[in-house]
Amino acid sequence: MDFTWVMMALNIFMLAAFVGYYVITKVPPLLHTPLMSATNAISAISVVGAIMVAGAGKNQVSEILGFVAVASAMTNVIGGFMITDRMLKMFKKGSDKK
């Protein structure tokens, strides 16, 4: 882990924080609950880290921890996106129904 990587990672972190700020403040309060389940599904990207741990075959403890981590994160990936869609489907304009 060298200095260059740490600085680049901090740069990415900072830029993502700003992008997040500007994108999220544009979301109307109407959609704040779907927003929360959507960001939750997106942050379940930690499934990527869990896959690396579960599949690297380093030791049995890591494999079992990795398995539980993959299962937990995958619950959020599938559950998060499905329930977000279920909610978004319900939002209809007045003119759509008549």
Added chain:
Amino acid sequence: MTAEHIIQICYLVSSVMFILGLRGLNHPDTARRGMFMAEIGMALAIIGTLLDHEIIRYDWIIAGMIVGSLAGAAIAIWTPMTHMPQRTALSHAFGALAATLVGVAEFYTHGAELGSVKTAAIGLEVMLGSLTFTGSMMAFSKLQELMRGTPITYPGQNVTNIGLLAAIVGMTVYLVINPAASAVFYVMVGLGFLFGILLVLPIGAADMPVVIALLNSYAGLAASATGFALSNKILIIAGTLDGASGLILSILMCKAMNRSILNVLFGAFGQVAAPSGAAAAPAAAADGKLTVKQVTIEQAVELFKNAKSVIIVPGYGMAAAQAQHGVREFADLLKTRGTTIKYAIHPVAGRMPGHMNVLLAEANVPYDELVDMDDINPEFPHADVALVMGANDVTNPAARHNQKSPIYGMPILDVDKAKTVIVCKRSMNPGFAGIDNELYVQPHAYMLFGDAKSTAQKLADAMKQAVPV
């Protein structure tokens, strides 16, 4: 092009997809397409990772994915919309658990060879992950009513919590200096789990919107720290987006309750508030004219029949009683008479940010009738009737002028400015904050006592008879 190149390209594309996906959420019309893009981004990131040459066996991965997918799908299909706050709390717990376990596994495998920087990242990841896991489980239990929702307090609570947090941070710093101290690491993880429990213990169910949003932020930051620990850019980006979102939402929720985050976490609101506000309404009632007036369903229907514009003010009481379908039916009948209907949505009207909008959308209320507080407040003076359904503190005019009231300064819906106010309420019991509502004794306010669900149904039935179609 090697597998490593393909992985990096997948990650780049999925970062873009995530950002575009969240951007789609700025309007209900584009939201579903946006989420579809985010789903593609997630699929690409997972497929890319599976190509990594460091992965030598797939059995645990596949087993985990099957278990997780089944559990996730089951939760998504069967969670009722009223239980969204619980589901959200539970999902923060899952996300945090995943981050914690990845951190523990990394430390277990590499230990002292990690170096200071990675140890710092793993320390932060595990610290945020462990407290978010137990904190979210506590929030879940309180919302699901597995434990009582009132604040649980004991003397010296804040000192204990702050001391514990200081110990956890201190241990993380020690680990950075001395990464070989593995015992310290595991004690730190244990204390993190304990801290999460103690942190949410004194927080009441009414404050859950803030807590859920804050834990959402922590869960995201834990994922972001995982990215630092594993040298993985997509984890940093996606985790930070989630962290930013949770932080913004918790600030919005705090503003809507006129409180600071520190006050929510260390204030134990419900208990402090009860004695001070109790005097307001009886004092007003005692000066003679101001008494609570009651109306029957028939009288209420007469008032509605003559109204050109009606604003409905839904609160958690309506959602808890599942009265939103009856309310919508009643509103539809009014609409056939040419009455304009709008719903005034206070930011903390549910148990999580935006919850009330989802519940009303589920009851087939068109989203263009759902109006946020800032936009609806100027319209109350033009409304003939404001119907308050299970909302209390967010309609209390004391928040504007009574400096002694515990809710003084909280932004409220200006319901009292409507020409007539009808309050549907089970009884005169004060709301969550334990404060009497001055609105109820105003000359143009009428109380319609009864359970929200049956009252809404009775109003709809009475209106049906009154409107010859």
